[in-house]
Amino acid sequence: MKRKLQGHYIPISTTGEKASAFIPAPLPPTPPIVWSPELRNKFDQALLALGRLDSVSILLPDTSLFLYMYVRKEAVLSSMIEGTQSSLSDLLIFELDQEPGVPVDDVREVSNYVAALEHGLKRLKEGFPLSLRLIKEVHSLLLTKGRGSQQSPGEYRQSQNWIGGTRPGNAAFVPPPAHEVLSCMGKLELFLHDQPEATPVLLKAALAHVQFETIHPFLDGNGRLGRLLITLILCDQKVLHSPMLYLSLYFKEHRQYYYELLNTVRKTGDWEAWLDFFADAVLSTASQAVKTVQALDNTSKKDQEKINTLGRSAPSALLVHRALMEQPITTSGVLAEKTGLAPATVNKALKQIEKLGIVREITQQKRNRLFSYFGYIDIMSTMGE
Numbered sequence: 001m002k003r004k005l006q007g008h009y010i011p012i013s014t015t016g017e018k019a020s021a022f023i024p025a026p027l028p029p030t031p032p033i034v035w036s037p038e039l040r041n042k043f044d045q046a047l048l049a050l051g052r053l054d055s056v057s058i059l060l061p062d063t064s065l066f067l068y069m070y071v072r073k074e075a076v077l078s079s080m081i082e083g084t085q086s087s088l089s090d091l092l093i094f095e096l097d098q099e100p101g102v103p104v105d106d107v108r109e110v111s112n113y114v115a116a117l118e119h120g121l122k123r124l125k126e127g128f129p130l131s132l133r134l135i136k137e138v139h140s141l142l143l144t145k146g147r148g149s150q151q152s153p154g155e156y157r158q159s160q161n162w163i164g165g166t167r168p169g170n171a172a173f174v175p176p177p178a179h180e181v182l183s184c185m186g187k188l189e190l191f192l193h194d195q196p197e198a199t200p201v202l203l204k205a206a207l208a209h210v211q212f213e214t215i216h217p218f219l220d221g222n223g224r225l226g227r228l229l230i231t232l233i234l235c236d237q238k239v240l241h242s243p244m245l246y247l248s249l250y251f252k253e254h255r256q257y258y259y260e261l262l263n264t265v266r267k268t269g270d271w272e273a274w275l276d277f278f279a280d281a282v283l284s285t286a287s288q289a290v291k292t293v294q295a296l297d298n299t300s301k302k303d304q305e306k307i308n309t310l311g312r313s314a315p316s317a318l319l320v321h322r323a324l325m326e327q328p329i330t331t332s333g334v335l336a337e338k339t340g341l342a343p344a345t346v347n348k349a350l351k352q353i354e355k356l357g358i359v360r361e362i363t364q365q366k367r368n369r370l371f372s373y374f375g376y377i378d379i380m381s382t383m384g385e
Contacts, residue, residue: 001034005270019168023176024214027191029271034375042279049286057242066360073380074246075113078224082233092329114203116141120232130236155182157219175216201237205230206278250281296377306356317349328373
């Protein structure tokens, strides 16, 4: 549906030239969303897909083992949209303090994303509300180290920013001026808290994402935080018990259309076109996530069956295997720490499961050797790469 401009422009003067900055109207949209039968059905299907995904995650023998990889894969994909070049394997190696050979600045950004998401989810589980304060906390961790650390982590911007182009005058989009950011974010917070009216959770996540990207409240990290916001809303409202929906993959694959839709919403108020895309993203990503979880589960069960053929050595090898599911690139020292087994026992188990074709030593060194649960990593790495 075509509406009028979803906000208003105000003149600004910055970097020595004049431009127009856009201030979005508060949510929800006016007039309300027009739910065609097709759009309603698609949103219903998306909710069902989320339910299936949540059911799969609950049925897993140990959700935390799968979440470890899922959170890191989302971090890699979300950061890729911003131009980083690190891979899932790079991140896993970086987290072991084994930095040589990985793009450190890129991987540090991805590692920050993991810490930011985990902090946000932890705070929500403790009963802290999804609020401007929490958004600032998450942003602070997102930019805590690396390239964004000089861009006021955890603080709203005090200067004008813009999207595309080299200056506001030739930018594709100019967000609200700095003195309007707090007011815009305050209205977004009210919407998140169902004021002036209650909004269904999936619709809330879809609308809030656009609004956050339009406000662009920080000097850096807005894209990543805007995608994190979707996950935080779904988990806060208990649609998902675990953060297993990663829309960054879909946004990455349809990047140009995604940006076009954001601008279309602002200029013409066609929220329905955005919602149709968002529902497609949820359907596609949730279905892919279910398949991936099932593939990971099948791989781990098949490998456990192989390990059970080891006889008396099987129990210790199974402990090592479980630790590898949690940390698929690791060292024997870390495995000894995680399992409580003696280093000699861990090394023996590694040799045995290496012969079974389950792990691979990837450094060709005598010391500080890295072992990869490559089948497990391959399943995750094929998502979006």
